[in-house]
Amino acid sequence: xxxxxxxxxxxxxxxxxxxxxxxxxxxxxxxxxxxxxxxxxxxxxxxxxxxxxxxxxxxxxxxxxxxxxxxxxxxxxxxxxxxxxxxxxxxxxxxxxxxxxxxxxxxxxxxxxx
Amino acid sequence: xxxxxxxxxxxxxxxxxxxxxxxxxxxxxxxxxxxxxxxxxxxxxxxxxxxxxxxxxxxxxxxxxxxxxxxxxxxxxxxxxxxxxxxxxxxxxxxxxxxxxxxxxxxxxxxxxxxx
Numbered sequence: 001x002x003x004x005x006x007x008x009x010x011x012x013x014x015x016x017x018x019x020x021x022x023x024x025x026x027x028x029x030x031x032x033x034x035x036x037x038x039x040x041x042x043x044x045x046x047x048x049x050x051x052x053x054x055x056x057x058x059x060x061x062x063x064x065x066x067x068x069x070x071x072x073x074x075x076x077x078x079x080x081x082x083x084x085x086x087x088x089x090x091x092x093x094x095x096x097x098x099x100x101x102x103x104x105x106x107x108x109x110x111x112x113x114x
Numbered sequence: 115x116x117x118x119x120x121x122x123x124x125x126x127x128x129x130x131x132x133x134x135x136x137x138x139x140x141x142x143x144x145x146x147x148x149x150x151x152x153x154x155x156x157x158x159x160x161x162x163x164x165x166x167x168x169x170x171x172x173x174x175x176x177x178x179x180x181x182x183x184x185x186x187x188x189x190x191x192x193x194x195x196x197x198x199x200x201x202x203x204x205x206x207x208x209x210x211x212x213x214x215x216x217x218x219x220x221x222x223x224x225x226x227x228x229x230x
Contacts, residue, residue, distance in 0.1 A: 033217040042118070042205050042220025043159075058217060090159065092217070103218065105159035 001026050004106035006091050012112045013081040021076040021109050023091030031094045032074040033103065034058075034066065036087040043090060049074055081113045116141035116208050120221035127196055128229050134181075135191045135224045137206030143167075145211040148182065148189045149218065153203040162204070165189065167211075193226075201228045 007022045025032065030051045035043035045058030049068040063085055065077040074093075078085060088110050092103040118139045127133045139148070150162040165173045165182050172180050177197075181190045193200055203225050207218040 035217065040222065042207075042222050043218070044220070045217040048217050059219075088157065092159075102161050102164075108157045 003027065004091055004093055004104050006089075006106035006109050008109060009107065010110045012114060013078075014114060015081060015083065017081050018077070018079050019081065019111075021078070021089055021091075021111075023074045023076065023106060024072050025074075025091075025093040025104070026072065027093060027095075027104065028071060029093035029095050029104075030071070031096060031103075032068065033092040033094075034064075034074070034076045035090045035092065036060065036085075037090060037108075038087050046076065046089075078111075083113050085111065086113045087111060116143065116146075116210065116219050118206050118208050118219055118221035120206055120224050122224045123222075124225040124227070126227040126229060129196060129198060131196055132192060132194050133196055133226065135193075135204050135206075135226065137189045137191070137221060139187050139189065139206070139208050141187070141208065141210070143210045147209045147211065148180075149207040149209070150178070150180070150189075150191045151205045151207060151220075152200075153205065153223070154201070159205075163191065196228050198228050198230060200226060202226060 004025045033048045034046040037043045044060050047066040049055045088108045090108050091106040094103045146167045148165045152160045152162050163175045177194045179192045203223045205223045206221040
């Protein structure tokens with residue numbers, strides 16, 4: 001199993017550009033999450049999904065959109081990139097939300113908006 | 115909403131020493147989970163230890179143990195016989211039990227440096 005994979009690893013965007021961060025998991029997990037980590041800070045939840053076709057907002061959803069058409073994929077879309085979206089983005093998945101259902105994290109995507 | 119506070123931005127100890135990282139949280143929930151995650155320079159988030167709020171017994175995982183004080187809303191991590199590979203950012207995290215728009219709520223982290 002590859003676990004949770006994210007692409008790209010690094011990306012530089014210009015203000016106003018758009019892009020999609022890809023996230024794929026091969027563990028058949030129902031729950032998937034997108035977090036962002038700003039410098040010197042912990043991770044903050046952007047969006048989450050409890051299964052294909054179901055998504056919901058987290059703590060910091062503004063400027064982002066998600067979709068979940070399959071169990072495996074949970075892409076994060078940035079429209080009209082702004083410098084405030086410079087961050088490291090982590091995707092995570094878990095079978096459910098129980099204590100023993102650890103959230104498995106991807107390696108992250110470092111995004112810079114100039 | 116819940117908050118997680120880690121008051122030690124950075125700590126440094128000698129190899130083989132014992133170190134304790136502090137974490138406090140604020141919540142109105144009665145049932146929840148608490149976690150410590152490790153983030154080495156590779157950026158990979160690695161689960162270190164987890165605790166259920168309704169269990170009074172403190173969780174342990176090899177050299178890692180917690181001191182969970184529910185009334186004080188405190189959840190500290192103790193690392194015994196520290197090793198160079200323990201050098202990393204450590205994040206305390208909270209997750210409530212049940213449904214809702216929730217993943218993990220993280221603290222700002224503590225940068226732990228193990229000196230040779």
